[in-house]
Amino acid sequence: MKLQLSTIVTTLLIFATVSSIGQITFRPNDSIMVIKNSDTLDIPWAGGFDAPQFSRVDLNLDGKEDLVIFDRSDKLVIPLINIGGVNEIKYKYAPEYKQQFPESRGWMLMRDFNNDGKKDVFFNPMGGDVGLAENKSVSSLSFSIYTRQLISNQYPGGNIGIYVPNEDIPAIYDVNGDGDMDILTFGVLGTTVEYHKNLAVETDGNADSCNYHLKNYCWGHFLEIGTNTNKLKLLDTCTYNVPVPEIGPNPIGTGSRPVGSGSRHVGSTVTAFDNNGDSVVDLLLGDVSFNNIVMAQSDSKLPDNNTSIILQDTSYPSYDTSIDVMLFPATYIEDIDNDGINDLIAAPNTSELSENYNQIRFYKNIGTNKNPNFTLKNKKLFADETIDLGGYAIPQFFDHNADGLMDLVVSNFGYFNRDSITYECKISLYENKGTVNNPVFEFITDDYQSIFSLKLGSSLHPTFGDLDGDGDEDMILGNSEGYLHYFTNTAGSGNTASFTLTSSRILDNLGTTIDVGQFSAPQLFDYDNDTDLDLVIGKVNGWIRYYENIGTTTAPSFKKITDSLGRVEIRETWDTHGAITGYSTPRFYRNGSTVELYVGSQSGGIYYYTGINPSNPRQTFIVDTVIKNNIYGKRSVPTVYDFKNDGKIDIVSGNIKGGLNFFTQQLGFLSINEIEVPVNFSLYPNPATESVTVKLDAISDINQNLRVIDITGKLVLETSVTNSQTTLDISKLRKGVYFVTVFSEKGQKTRKLVVQ
Numbered sequence: 001m002k003l004q005l006s007t008i009v010t011t012l013l014i015f016a017t018v019s020s021i022g023q024i025t026f027r028p029n030d031s032i033m034v035i036k037n038s039d040t041l042d043i044p045w046a047g048g049f050d051a052p053q054f055s056r057v058d059l060n061l062d063g064k065e066d067l068v069i070f071d072r073s074d075k076l077v078i079p080l081i082n083i084g085g086v087n088e089i090k091y092k093y094a095p096e097y098k099q100q101f102p103e104s105r106g107w108m109l110m111r112d113f114n115n116d117g118k119k120d121v122f123f124n125p126m127g128g129d130v131g132l133a134e135n136k137s138v139s140s141l142s143f144s145i146y147t148r149q150l151i152s153n154q155y156p157g158g159n160i161g162i163y164v165p166n167e168d169i170p171a172i173y174d175v176n177g178d179g180d181m182d183i184l185t186f187g188v189l190g191t192t193v194e195y196h197k198n199l200a201v202e203t204d205g206n207a208d209s210c211n212y213h214l215k216n217y218c219w220g221h222f223l224e225i226g227t228n229t230n231k232l233k234l235l236d237t238c239t240y241n242v243p244v245p246e247i248g249p250n251p252i253g254t255g256s257r258p259v260g261s262g263s264r265h266v267g268s269t270v271t272a273f274d275n276n277g278d279s280v281v282d283l284l285l286g287d288v289s290f291n292n293i294v295m296a297q298s299d300s301k302l303p304d305n306n307t308s309i310i311l312q313d314t315s316y317p318s319y320d321t322s323i324d325v326m327l328f329p330a331t332y333i334e335d336i337d338n339d340g341i342n343d344l345i346a347a348p349n350t351s352e353l354s355e356n357y358n359q360i361r362f363y364k365n366i367g368t369n370k371n372p373n374f375t376l377k378n379k380k381l382f383a384d385e386t387i388d389l390g391g392y393a394i395p396q397f398f399d400h401n402a403d404g405l406m407d408l409v410v411s412n413f414g415y416f417n418r419d420s421i422t423y424e425c426k427i428s429l430y431e432n433k434g435t436v437n438n439p440v441f442e443f444i445t446d447d448y449q450s451i452f453s454l455k456l457g458s459s460l461h462p463t464f465g466d467l468d469g470d471g472d473e474d475m476i477l478g479n480s481e482g483y484l485h486y487f488t489n490t491a492g493s494g495n496t497a498s499f500t501l502t503s504s505r506i507l508d509n510l511g512t513t514i515d516v517g518q519f520s521a522p523q524l525f526d527y528d529n530d531t532d533l534d535l536v537i538g539k540v541n542g543w544i545r546y547y548e549n550i551g552t553t554t555a556p557s558f559k560k561i562t563d564s565l566g567r568v569e570i571r572e573t574w575d576t577h578g579a580i581t582g583y584s585t586p587r588f589y590r591n592g593s594t595v596e597l598y599v600g601s602q603s604g605g606i607y608y609y610t611g612i613n614p615s616n617p618r619q620t621f622i623v624d625t626v627i628k629n630n631i632y633g634k635r636s637v638p639t640v641y642d643f644k645n646d647g648k649i650d651i652v653s654g655n656i657k658g659g660l661n662f663f664t665q666q667l668g669f670l671s672i673n674e675i676e677v678p679v680n681f682s683l684y685p686n687p688a689t690e691s692v693t694v695k696l697d698a699i700s701d702i703n704q705n706l707r708v709i710d711i712t713g714k715l716v717l718e719t720s721v722t723n724s725q726t727t728l729d730i731s732k733l734r735k736g737v738y739f740v741t742v743f744s745e746k747g748q749k750t751r752k753l754v755v756q
Contacts, residue, residue: 026627026651026663028095032643034387034430036443041385044441046078046093047633048388048659050351052360053169054332055110057119059097059141063679063749065119067091067336068101070108073351074604074633074656077101077108082338089337089362089381095661098631100141102133106166111173113146113181115207115686117751120146122172122181128163130170130183132210150183152196152212155242162196162212163188165267167288169330169349173272175247175281177737179687179754180207184219184283186268192238193270193283195219195247201754206686216245220298221308224268224285232285232296232312247281247307269330269349273342277370279736280307284316286329286349292316293323293331293346317344321376323361326418327354333372336381341365344374345381356416356658357390358383386659389428389446390415393654394521394585397641398464398473401496405432406641408441409448412658413459413480425458427451439643449487449499451477456485456504461585461637465524465533469554475499476506478520478537483513509550509557516545521585521637527595528614532556539563542571542582542601546617566609566621570601585637589649597621598651600636605629606653632661679704679742679749687754694726694740705743708753710736730755 034044050073056065059079069078079097084090101108104123113120118135121143125131130150133143149161162183164170170185175195183196195216200209218238225233267288275282278300285294295316301307315322323329323346330349333342344363348354358380367373387393392413400407408430414423427448434440451460461478467486468474471493477485484506487499505513514520514537521538528534528548535547535558546565551557571582585600597609611622627636633655643650648665655661680697694706706726708717716733719726721742733755741750 026665029662029664030093032662033440036384042090043080043093043386045660045662046386047655047661048386048657049360049382050356050657051348053107053330054334054345056334057110059094061137068110070104071657072106072349074630075104076630076633084338087337087339097141100143102131102143102145107169109172111181113207113210115179115752117749124166128165130162130164150210150212152214154214167267169269171270171272173281177279179737179752184270184272187217190268191223192217193219197246201687214242216247217241219247220296222296231314232294232309234309267328271331271333273333274370284331286331288328291324291326291329293329317374320374336362337364342369353421354416355418357388389658391423391658392459392635392656393658393660394461394637395639395652395654395660396462397639400429400431402494405436407432408652409462411460411462423458424452425460427460436645454501457481459519461521463522463524467533467556476522476524478522480519482515482517482520484520484522508547509559519583523586523588525588527588536565536586536588538584538586540581540583542569542584544568544584544586561617565617566619568599568621570599570607583635587638587640589640598638598640600638600653602635603629604632604634604636606636606638633657681742681749683740683751683753687756688730689756690731692728692730692753694721694728696721696724707741709739
């Protein structure tokens with residue numbers, strides 16, 4: 001994608017100015033309270049969710065795992081700090097961690113690949129590649145790229161990159177229980193699962209490196225056939241496979257159905273877990289064409305033996321409420337509620353023709369990690385804790401009840417209606433119940449003024465102003481077709497607004513319908529400062545059209561002046577056909593005697609323009625500041641106001657996911673606070689057989705407690721740490737994976753131990 005600006009900007013810095021005269025910076029502000037259904041929302045300004053993917057990682061290094069949500073719709077990370085207690089789902093939005101993560105094109109999973117107790121990032125850097133970023137955190141969260149293409153020795157082609165279509169989600173999991181991370185993913189043809197075994201522990205005795213070998217083209221011995229129930233075809237043999245395959249069928253079988261035959265099937269999600277406590281991997285499978293999850297259960301043969309899928313549950317979990325996500329479901333097994341037991345989350349893996357709000361299912365595990373029992377507890381996880389208006393949120397400030405406080409009116413492209421397979425555009429009202437110095441927004445309705453019943457199209461874009469001179473503000477709505485709808489406010493000055501549709505097509509001074517093509521983004525603003533309201537309209541091509549009001553303050557008449565006001569040209573090559581789009585959303589703001597312009601864009605950047613001379617509509621505006629592209633979501637739609645009455649600008653911006661972000665003008669840059677490192681230690685050797693040494697990094701951590709638990713959560717060893725170096729006798733422990741935790745006054749630290 002190439003961004004084309006009429007004014008060349010050599011460097012685009014997040015929240016940084018390129019002006020040598022002054023400085024304007026913005027930082028996210030999550031302190032503005034939002035209330036819905038009498039509850040204060042925990043994460044109101046997190047930006048919404050469309051196709052979220054869930055992983056846990058310790059963001060602030062306090063020893064407690066937080067939540068990282070990667071959303072496929074805009075390929076961004078939403079970091080959430082875990083502030084909940086046991087059996088409590090409570091998180092705080094932490095945007096300062098956003099840029100610490102590598103850019104991914106399709107998926108992101110947090111897994112500890114080297115057993116150092118810190119979750120690393122497996123991600124999709126481009127195409128079908130699998131990348132890995134190592135967690136290097138010491139005093140603050142930090143990742144370093146380990147590789148952008150994990151290589152696997154693949155029979156018969158040799159060392160080539162592991163291929164995972166970016167539409168898919170692979171399973172990153174210790175399949176054979178040896179302490180390193182293996183990969184299960186559907187192959188190029190998309191019908192059978194490949195097993196890429198990590199031989200790091202076998203080769204080097206530890207998991208500090210990645211050494212992948214393709215050990216099975218047909219793991220689990222099944223074929224996904226993509227029927228209307230998304231069933232699996234269980235195979236006796238595979239006609240083509242690696243020599244001596246592991247965890248799968250016999251080598252080079254003689255069956256009549258070859259691996260990957262039949263229709264190509266691209267679009268699958270794979271989650272690995274143990275469904276029945278036999279320590280052999282089972283799978284949860286989602287499909288691009290269906291709404292259900294298939295649980296594929298393997299037999300009980302030991303890892304690295306000839307195991308096969310022998311049981312499938314096509315309506316998982318059929319013993320409770322089956323997962324039902326409109327299209328392309330994905331699953332994640334993480335402890336969301338802090339009870340030490342991994343729960344199940346299901347959400348769509350696509351934003352196309354799929355639920356875009358109230359779409360996250362939470363299943364609490366009332367069993368154990370080895371024998372899970374998932375019970376549906378919430379069909380709309382996080383929906384009641386954030387502002388999420390479906391797709392493409394469009395905010396505007398308006399004093400709806402004439403109390404002197406700016407309220408928040410938010411439209412959208414539409415909520416996805418599963419029954420009709422359509423998007424329904426509605427306008428929500430959040431009334432300001434705070435003060436002139438401390439705004440507090442309360443949700444009132446998601447169908448403001450019953451506008452939905454008028455069926456005016458999608459992507460209704462509001463702007464307000466007194467066009468008829470009666471003392472109350474009227475409303476204009478743009479829409480996805482490029483037209484403008486005019487509503488007269490009949491309430492009268494000082495009263496709560498009451499709108500009546502006056503014209504479904506606003507005409508210009510020549511009697512011609514005002515039509516900017518597609519996605520009209522209007523603003524009423526006295527651009528030429530002559531006391532009447534002019535009309536500026538953002539366009540899908542990234543330009544801004546300007547109509548001067550040549551009428552009066554009571555009878556407007558709009559004359560087209562230019563199709564490229566200020567030579568603003570926020571465009572980019574967006575699709576494979578080379579179509580040029582920009583989706584400019586202008587917001588002029590009069591700051592004292594100075595006119596400023598903020599413009600949202602398809603790329604997610606918010607551009608700030610100065611040097612505006614209203615007497616010269618054909619001038620070129622100066623780009624002064626930019627909020628960097630796609631940090632807070634594509635299709636940014638800013639609206640501007642001084643909410644705290646402190647002379648500093650606030651911005652509320654909508655985005656593609658239907659959520660909102662709140663920014664406040666201030667000095668400085670967004671940064672992560674340096675924090676004290678909690679207790680830290682190393683284990684060696686690891687894997688171990690008879691004994692293992694625990695070495696503390698800090699002498700101050702002596703005289704702390706140490707516990708060892710097995711993979712089921714059972715305490716198998718407990719002792720005190722009385723020296724900087726302690727040796728543990730593990731000769732009586734069974735082979736397998738254990739977790740060693742040292743407890744300190746600073747917190748606690750856990751590392752994985754493999755006993756061989």
